[in-house]
Amino acid sequence: MSSHTTAATRHFSGTYVEARAKFLEAAAARGAAIESFVHPTHRGALGEELATDVALLGAVDAKKVLLVTSGTHGPEGFCGSGAQVATLHDADLLARLERAGVALLLVHAVNPHGFSHLHRTNEDNIDLNRNHIDFGAPLPVNAEYADVEPLVLPAQWPPTPDDEAAVAAYIAKHGMTAFRAAVTRGQYTSPDGLFYGGTAPSWSNRTIRAILRSYAASATHLGWIDVHTGLGPYGHGEKIYPGRNTPEDLAMAHAWWGADVFAPFAGDSASADVSGPVISTAYDECPNARVAPMGLEFGTLPDLEVLDRLRADTWLRRHPEAPESQKREIRRRLRDAFYCDNDEWKGMVLGQTRVVLLQTLQGLSKA
Known part of the structure; x- marks a missing residue:
């Protein structure tokens, strides 16, 4: 085989259209059961159909299921899709799953609109990891968000020196941790703001x-x-535990995945302790299952740089009149904040993902 066909890069894609085609092709070649959930009202950036695609290898009534999801946050799907396609090409790993009687369920592009249009949020500016709450109960309150929104979403972009000074002053007064939490925890009051959770599923x-x-x-x-x-x-792939805060569940996560599992509620994770992550649906929909959830989070750029690019993206939603050149630049910078399009980074992603999938398989096998 030539080095080209063995390169990690072949599993990754440059657009949602390409990623979807690679995923469906690889799933079909493996004989997976495939189902597509097509978005009923929206199209992609190139006019294409948008869908969340599912591939199942193993029994539909399997007792033990290994589920891998990609694209919860739009352009983060470039990474997740590459990992899923690589898994479909991994004969050794698939054989191990089959021998263990563990079903592999791959869900490609949880947020296809954001994946195609290069938005972290969905068609309604909803951050899906803030949307899976009980909407029958009072909405979570993030009182601090109202104070930080005018600072992080100024009238013009890029921010003026005065705008940046206002952010710096808030951080100096309240601390970086409090600033990050106020911005990123999730809010349910400003539909065109940052990290908006929505008012319905x-x-x-x-x-x-x-x-x-x-x-x-x-x-x-x-x-x-x-x-x-x-x-x-x-x-680096941080193993984030987004599950229930119970000693036995946390102990299981550490037993399966090791000492480097970090929980947002414990304060030692790169992630804020957010309301309504996608993974929490497992507790509602699979009440008879013991659930071991992980957010596998790969670093890209320094986190304040990522946040600045998210601020620009959200500002752009508020300013559709922005010049085309600025729109393109903000889109490109957002993509680059969530996808490092180079061989080194992709290799790191695939190596670490494979370790986590093997660990999860071992955990499921012994459960």
């Missing part, structure tokens, strides 16, 4: 629940890896 929320009901209803054990990017050191 999004299409993607309803879709992921339908997928769990169809493919994981019989599961007694569910290991769920949701691939993310944009936080932490470059190329």
